[in-house]
Amino acid sequence: MPRIFSYNEFKDGIDEVKTYADKHSPVITCDDIAVRDSKFKVNVRIGKTIAHPNKADHRFEYVQLWDLETLLAEARFSAITFGRSPVMVEVDFYVVPLVSMRLKALAYCNKHGVWESEEVFVKVIDSK
Numbered sequence: 001m002p003r004i005f006s007y008n009e010f011k012d013g014i015d016e017v018k019t020y021a022d023k024h025s026p027v028i029t030c031d032d033i034a035v036r037d038s039k040f041k042v043n044v045r046i047g048k049t050i051a052h053p054n055k056a057d058h059r060f061e062y063v064q065l066w067d068l069e070t071l072l073a074e075a076r077f078s079a080i081t082f083g084r085s086p087v088m089v090e091v092d093f094y095v096v097p098l099v100s101m102r103l104k105a106l107a108y109c110n111k112h113g114v115w116e117s118e119e120v121f122v123k124v125i126d127s128k
């Protein structure tokens with residue numbers, strides 16, 4: 001089992017440590033409420049404010065979206081997906097929820113390991 005890092009482990013460190021954590025941390029953005037059995041967009045961006053290096057030996061290889069212990073979706077990237085400049089990797093996932101979700105994103109940097117987002121709760125309601 002790999003160690004899983006999170007921004008909160010480093011948030012009280014010196015600026016260089018916070019910068020390191022910032023550019024590795026996935027951030028979930030979505031609505032708080034979804035309609036049952038309807039398409040729902042979940043955006044995941046890696047980096048709170050700072051772009052991550054994007055070289056063959058140092059880049060993000062995948063982003064996963066989890067609902068508790070269930071893997072909902074995964075996006076994989078090649079060495080050229082985002083060109084060669086530093087980037088804030090960003091993915092839009094579309095899911096069709098049946099019940100409320102506790103979402104978390106995981107992202108893998110091939111030099112600095114697996115990083116997790118904060119958990120986001122999405123209440124699922126019936127359409128009116």
Ligand SMILES: [Fe+2]
Nearest residue numbers: 058109111112
């Ligand atoms: Fe990295």
